[in-house]
Amino acid sequence: MKMKKRSGGKVDLVMNEQEYEDFYNKVGKINGWDFSHLIYTTEGVNWDFYTEVKKRCKSSDILLDIGTGGGENVMSIAPSFLFLIGIDLSAQMIQSAQTNLMKSKIKNARFLQMSSEQIQFPNEFFNVVSSRHAPFQAKEVARVVADGGLFLTQQVSEGDKWNIKQTFERGQSYGEIDGSAKERYIKQLKEAGFSKVEVFDYNATEYYARPEDLLFLLKHTPIIPHFGEQKDDYKLLDQFINNNQTEKGIRTNAKRYLLIARK
DSSP states (O other): OEEEEEEEGOOOEEHHHHHHHHHHHHHHHHHHHOTOOOEEEEEEOOOOHHHHHTOOOTTOEEEEEEETEEEETHHGGGSSSSSEEEEEEEEHHHHHHHHHHHHSSSOEEEEEEEEEOOOOOOOEEEEEEEEEEEOOOOHHHHHHHEEEEEEEEEETTTTTHHHHHHHHHTTTTTTTTTTTTHHHHHHHHHHTOOOOOEEEEEEEEEEEEHHHHHHHHHHHHSSSTTTTTTTTTHHHHHHHHHHHETEEOOOOOOEEEEEEOOO
16 A cells, blocks of 8 residues: 655555455455445435436447446346446456346346456447446547447546545545546546547535444445554544434535546
């Protein structure tokens, strides 16, 4: 884990790619990334990512989903495509996706362990590429998208879960300028050959019903890397809950941006 020094002498912890992969596999093995038991409500969400993908596709299209996880989300729109392929860096996630596929009646989907940095398909093979909260390489995406094809990605903004990160004075992208990753991605996509990039944002409010819901979130996501391993983590969590408890639940935010690029 790298340490990145900020103004005032404070240090942020930034996970590298290998550490994210290790985290991903560890958590997937423990709980299968099953967040279905979390109780929370959200206000101000402006879109559903896979609905946006579905709205822009044709029944003759072939879709690539980068960072597909357990495949549940992309399989929900499988009937809208001729064929879809989901890839993920994590062997655990692909195993979960293949199990979910076998339990379903979907015939036009396949899941493969593969890095987004080296997509092992021919040039211009896909009509649509999607990536939800997963890293991608703009040049590699451009290579596998056919002329006139689309790339859609939803990513987490630096300002996501901001009140949590402020309480802990560390966290995922803590200390970075909000919007910097978005601007970097837009620049990379244009340089890779995408002629038009549309940009959408929302900053929704989330309310977690119980302390255990928030605890599960922090233990099973990298919002606060290595949560629970520092001496004051649980004390700070209690402080956060007390300061952000409302009638609707424990308040935080979900900040997202959506990029839609046409080649």
